[in-house]
Amino acid sequence: MQVARALLFAGCLVACSRDEARPRFELGVRRMAVPAPADVGRACSDVADTRVCWGPGPTDVRRVERAGRPQSERGWRCAGQGKDQRCEDRRFASDAFTCNDAQCTQRHPRMPDDGEWECADLDGVVVCRGWAQAAGVVQAPPDLGWYCGARAGTQHERVCVDLAPDRPPHEPWNCSFSHESEGAPRLCQRGGAGPLGRECAGGCPFGSVCAADRCLPLEPAPGCWIDKDCGAGQKCAHGSCREVPR
Amino acid sequence: MKRGLPLALLAACSSSPTEPSVHVVVRAEVGSQISLAQSQIEPTSALVGMRSAADQIDLQIRAGTPTVSVKTPGACPLEIAVADAPAKATVKPWLSVAGGDLAQIGFDTPFSVTLTPGCREALTAKVEWKQTGGDPIELITENNGFVVRGRTRPLDAAVPWGIVPLSPRTRGEVELTATSAGHTLKVRVSAAARASGLPSLALSQRVLLGGAGWRVKDHAKGGKAEITQHGPLGAFQPDARGRWVLADGDGRELSLVVGTHTDTLLDCGRSDCHAGAAGAAQGTRMTQVFERGLRGQIPRYDVACALPCHTAGEPGLPDGGFTQVARELGLSGHFTTGPEAWNELPRPLRRLGGVTCTACHGPGAIPEPAARWAVLRSDVCATCHDAPPRYGHVQAWSATRMARADRDDRARKTEGCRGCHTTAGFLAKIGVRKDAGPPTPDLQLGIGCAACHAPHGEHLDRALLRARPAGKLPDSARVSRVCIECHAATTTLLFEHDAPGAHAAVPKGCVGCHAGEAGRGKNHGFQVDRARCGRGCHAEGVPKADASIPQRIEVALSKLGLKRDAAQPLHARELAKVADPKRRRALELLQLLAADPAAASHDAKRARALLGEAEGLLGIE
Numbered sequence: 001m002q003v004a005r006a007l008l009f010a011g012c013l014v015a016c017s018r019d020e021a022r023p024r025f026e027l028g029v030r031r032m033a034v035p036a037p038a039d040v041g042r043a044c045s046d047v048a049d050t051r052v053c054w055g056p057g058p059t060d061v062r063r064v065e066r067a068g069r070p071q072s073e074r075g076w077r078c079a080g081q082g083k084d085q086r087c088e089d090r091r092f093a094s095d096a097f098t099c100n101d102a103q104c105t106q107r108h109p110r111m112p113d114d115g116e117w118e119c120a121d122l123d124g125v126v127v128c129r130g131w132a133q134a135a136g137v138v139q140a141p142p143d144l145g146w147y148c149g150a151r152a153g154t155q156h157e158r159v160c161v162d163l164a165p166d167r168p169p170h171e172p173w174n175c176s177f178s179h180e181s182e183g184a185p186r187l188c189q190r191g192g193a194g195p196l197g198r199e200c201a202g203g204c205p206f207g208s209v210c211a212a213d214r215c216l217p218l219e220p221a222p223g224c225w226i227d228k229d230c231g232a233g234q235k236c237a238h239g240s241c242r243e244v245p246r
Numbered sequence: 247m248k249r250g251l252p253l254a255l256l257a258a259c260s261s262s263p264t265e266p267s268v269h270v271v272v273r274a275e276v277g278s279q280i281s282l283a284q285s286q287i288e289p290t291s292a293l294v295g296m297r298s299a300a301d302q303i304d305l306q307i308r309a310g311t312p313t314v315s316v317k318t319p320g321a322c323p324l325e326i327a328v329a330d331a332p333a334k335a336t337v338k339p340w341l342s343v344a345g346g347d348l349a350q351i352g353f354d355t356p357f358s359v360t361l362t363p364g365c366r367e368a369l370t371a372k373v374e375w376k377q378t379g380g381d382p383i384e385l386i387t388e389n390n391g392f393v394v395r396g397r398t399r400p401l402d403a404a405v406p407w408g409i410v411p412l413s414p415r416t417r418g419e420v421e422l423t424a425t426s427a428g429h430t431l432k433v434r435v436s437a438a439a440r441a442s443g444l445p446s447l448a449l450s451q452r453v454l455l456g457g458a459g460w461r462v463k464d465h466a467k468g469g470k471a472e473i474t475q476h477g478p479l480g481a482f483q484p485d486a487r488g489r490w491v492l493a494d495g496d497g498r499e500l501s502l503v504v505g506t507h508t509d510t511l512l513d514c515g516r517s518d519c520h521a522g523a524a525g526a527a528q529g530t531r532m533t534q535v536f537e538r539g540l541r542g543q544i545p546r547y548d549v550a551c552a553l554p555c556h557t558a559g560e561p562g563l564p565d566g567g568f569t570q571v572a573r574e575l576g577l578s579g580h581f582t583t584g585p586e587a588w589n590e591l592p593r594p595l596r597r598l599g600g601v602t603c604t605a606c607h608g609p610g611a612i613p614e615p616a617a618r619w620a621v622l623r624s625d626v627c628a629t630c631h632d633a634p635p636r637y638g639h640v641q642a643w644s645a646t647r648m649a650r651a652d653r654d655d656r657a658r659k660t661e662g663c664r665g666c667h668t669t670a671g672f673l674a675k676i677g678v679r680k681d682a683g684p685p686t687p688d689l690q691l692g693i694g695c696a697a698c699h700a701p702h703g704e705h706l707d708r709a710l711l712r713a714r715p716a717g718k719l720p721d722s723a724r725v726s727r728v729c730i731e732c733h734a735a736t737t738t739l740l741f742e743h744d745a746p747g748a749h750a751a752v753p754k755g756c757v758g759c760h761a762g763e764a765g766r767g768k769n770h771g772f773q774v775d776r777a778r779c780g781r782g783c784h785a786e787g788v789p790k791a792d793a794s795i796p797q798r799i800e801v802a803l804s805k806l807g808l809k810r811d812a813a814q815p816l817h818a819r820e821l822a823k824v825a826d827p828k829r830r831r832a833l834e835l836l837q838l839l840a841a842d843p844a845a846a847s848h849d850a851k852r853a854r855a856l857l858g859e860a861e862g863l864l865g866i867e
Contacts, residue, residue: 030299030590070297071269072304073333091302093592095575107574108594116513132513135524136602138537140589156517182487182566183508 030092031144034078036085038065044081046145046164047217048124050197053081054219061219063212077164079145088144090166097168102190104168109177109186112160113142119184121175123205124195125217126162127239129225149222152229152241159222161239167195196238206244207237218242266309267294270326271334272316274301274578275364278339279550281580285318285337292328301578320429322365338364340429341373349562350452352476353401353418353437361392361424361431371427378432379421394422398437401454405479406689408500410454411443411625413632414554415641439560443625445617446503447484448565448609455480459495466490466504487610501617505610506566507558507598514603520702524603527702530710532601540587540599549581555630558598558605565609568598601630606701622669624649624694631695631767639695639767646772649692656818658690663818666732669694676714676731678703698728723755730756749848752782774847795846795853798861799839805864806833816840832863 036044042055044064051066069076069087074096078087097104111117112128114137119128129151133139142148145164151157167173167188174192177184196208196217204215222239224230230241274280281300287293292314295306307314307328316324321337344360351357363369373391377383386395403416418437423430439451447453460473460480466488473480473492484490484504492500515524527533536556539547554560559567571594572579581587591599604610606626613620620626624640632640643649652658657667664671664681669691674681678700699705700712706725714727733756752758761778762769779788800810806829808816816837824830835856839845845853 030586070295070304071306073271089297091576092299092590095592108571108592111593114593114596116511132516133524134512134597135515135520136527136533136600137512137597138534138588138600140591140593140596143593182506 031086031088034067034069034085034087035083036067039082046078048164048195048197050214052216061209061211061216063214077145093143094166099168104188106186110143112146112148114139119177122238125238126165128160130158147220147222151225152223159225159239161220161222207242267306268309268328270305270307272303274337276576277573277579279579280318280321280337280339282318283582285316288315300580300582322368340364340368341424341426341431343433348435350439351398351437353398356397357435358393358395359433373424373426376423377420378423380419383420405456407457409441409443410456412438412441413628415632415634439563440629442629443623444620445501446608446610446613448563449487449504449506450564452481452483457494460492463493464491501614503610503613507604507609508566510604510608510611512603523702531708532701536599537588540583541585542583547583558602571595571598619670622694622696623691627695637767638765639770642768642771651693652690669697672697719755720751722753726755726757791846792850798857802836802860802864802866810840828863832860835860
């Protein structure tokens with residue numbers, strides 16, 4: 001192993017010194033570290049094409065600048081905060097949308113992990129309910145960037161939330177999962193208000209607040225699929241139980 | 247001109263792009279099986295940055311560079327004009343097959359394979375064809391080798407009533423290899439897709455039907471497919487998902503479930519269903535083989551070669567299997583191995599990467615309860631384990647008496663016989679499955695794979711040999727405990743008495759001697775390997791069986807008015823009651839001796855003792 005490393009290093013030196021203007025290359029094929037220096041507070045996440053941080057207070061939500069990322073055809077998907085942010089090229093976990101003028105279809109949408117999931121798209125946030133591991137499948141680490149928790153009132157179910165799901169280029173699109181079709185593909189129709197992270201004009205949906213003129217979600221605390229999963233005086237918004245204002 | 251650098255080496259040189267540059271995505275053509283890992287890019291000085299994977303390279307090309315070329319083994323050279331650089335460029339294979347379904351051409355049917363050149367250079371090079379797999383067929387080439395014609399061989403498989411099972415051995419597959427200017431392309435042509443005999447079909451999978459006068463009685467919603475004739479057999483190719491009902495000329499019905507591997511939920515293990523079975527399957531080699539191969543844990547693992555049997559689905563069919571989904575994901579179909587290769591596979595492929603539940607129970611939803619017995623057919627295992635010379639299990643087993651254990655009507659239908667003459671009966675006898683009996687009682691399945699192997703039950707080893715209680719066999723022979731569920735007591739002298747003879751101590755027990763032929767799976771013929779005996783206790787020479795014993799048994803039986811008949815063994819006959827206690831005891835002893843054709847070998851000393859006792863009771867000198 002050490003010999004192989006030495007050979008590779010020697011080869012690299014030869015290769016890199018061969019030309020006067022040495023080419024520069026990036027390490028990392030699938031995931032890479034992309035520090036996010038503007039991140040503040042307790043936790044941060046991409047929300048569509050916006051960067052959001054939460055905390056220190058329970059209702060503090062703010063928009064921060066998103067760090068630059070290498071060029072990629074389908075964009076990047078990131079998790080973590082500050083210097084610990086890691087990003088993955090979106091093309092590795094799902095297929096591209098195929099589009100015509102009015103509709104785009106993603107045949108194999110991303111899911112939280114290898115198990116069985118049923119998903120819904122609410123205001124550009126994907127919320128999934130999982131009820132079983134996939135039998136006869138060797139499990140791999142979960143997909144990057146989901147917030148997950150146990151579904152309230154159930155023994156085995158989980159709820160996961162994706163604040164920055166794959167979306168076709170050139171918003172606005174109104175996306176949904178077609179559970180009537182084989183494999184539950186994701187369908188996006190031209191139009192709609194756009195995903196969370198949009199401008200506040202026209203109001204922000206329940207479970208989000210207007211901050212820096214953008215509709216930004218409260219920090220996810222996944223645990224509900226429907227309103228009945230939440231306690232009295234609460235409703236389920238984007239997978240999290242939220243107090244209904246009186 | 248400087249030679250370009252392999253990408254693997256380039257990627258090792260790490261830095262980040264800072265100069266003005268153009269972003270170009272170079273992708274391997276979908277389904278081409280091209281790997282870009284060994285691509286060479288020239289001039290290297292034009293590259294500011296790069297990210298690479300097997301089927302896509304993201305290049306940052308220095309602004310102002312006129313052209314960049316990409317040379318890839320097995321592919322046409324690609325020249326990218328950077329000034330007006332496209333955002334994407336595709337590396338095309340040197341040669342590819344032009345359209346057409348080559349996975350189910352039909353038996354004894356002419357076919358042609360037409361090649362498409364990926365570039366001008368490929369068009370001018372001559373193509374040579376050679377058959378590199380399957381039973382020999384005659385090939386005729388045309389158009390400088392860009393077209394090859396042949397004819398598939400006639401069907402050479404058993405034709406039971408209903409779906410005709412077809413394995414890699416019987417599906418009439420040939421492998422053809424085209425060579426052009428040092429590039430090679432392997433093409434597989436098959437008369438039919440594999441079929442397990444299970445009434446669960448993949449969308450577009452054409453199956454042959456044994457029986458006569460078939461028609462579609464009930465179509466699935468939106469389905470229009472009808473029965474066609476394929477020689478003397480009916481053929482059916484479903485064009486819609488859901489339930490179909492076919493009926494033969496006598497009105498006998500066959501209910502089919504049609505779906506795809508990706509349609510079918512894999513939540514079999516949820517707590518109120520098959521949690522035990524799912525848990526047991528999780529750790530087996532069948533589940534893990536593709537994952538281990540991709541991770542590089544299996545030496546010399548050939549991913550492309552493994553796909554038909556180590557992943558779900560039939561390559562070439564739109565059945566929601568691994569290769570189809572890989573195409574839908576836009577992948578080239580070339581998969582590199584490495585410690586992280588499994589984790590980097592997209593989720594939809596991981597769910598199909600392995601011998602999954604649907605590989606045996608599907609591909610559509612699991613059949614209706616009345617048809618679930620069908621999964622006990624060895625034809626299910628044969629879809630992979632009947633591929634000699636690589637996998638000889640089912641072919642070797644087919645030649646054994648176990649495969650014919652239920653050829654007698656009574657053996658299939660009589661409750662007392664089913665326990666050791668049918669797979670379903672055996673599994674019921676040992677308490678692992680209810681025996682509802684097959685709804686097609688004429689079908690002969692023998693004692694099949696599922697009797698001795700437990701893919702999701704308690705098993706002993708990586709061969710998934712069914713675990714059974716210790717009984718009288720020593721631990722060294724525990725792999726044979728499943729055998730003595732039937733090959734004991736009334737049928738095999740070796741284990742009848744409390745102190746097993748010397749042979750019971752043979753390491754591995756029964757299969758220690760009945761080791762069959764050497765070679766993968768060929769041991770499932772279970773013939774005695776006399777060379778083994780010579781290497782062990784009988785180093786001085788393997789003694790010949792005492793030939794007088796069978797003759798003496800015949801003489802003793804004749805004293806009771808009986809005769810040995812292989813077609814009707816004593817234990818299957820209804821013998822008249824013998825009133826005389828001496829003659830009754832003699833009959834018991836002779837029944838035991840006669841039931842074991844190898845009594846003289848299994849335990850000659852005891853055989854002689856028992857026979858002597860019987861002869862004494864019958865007054866034979």
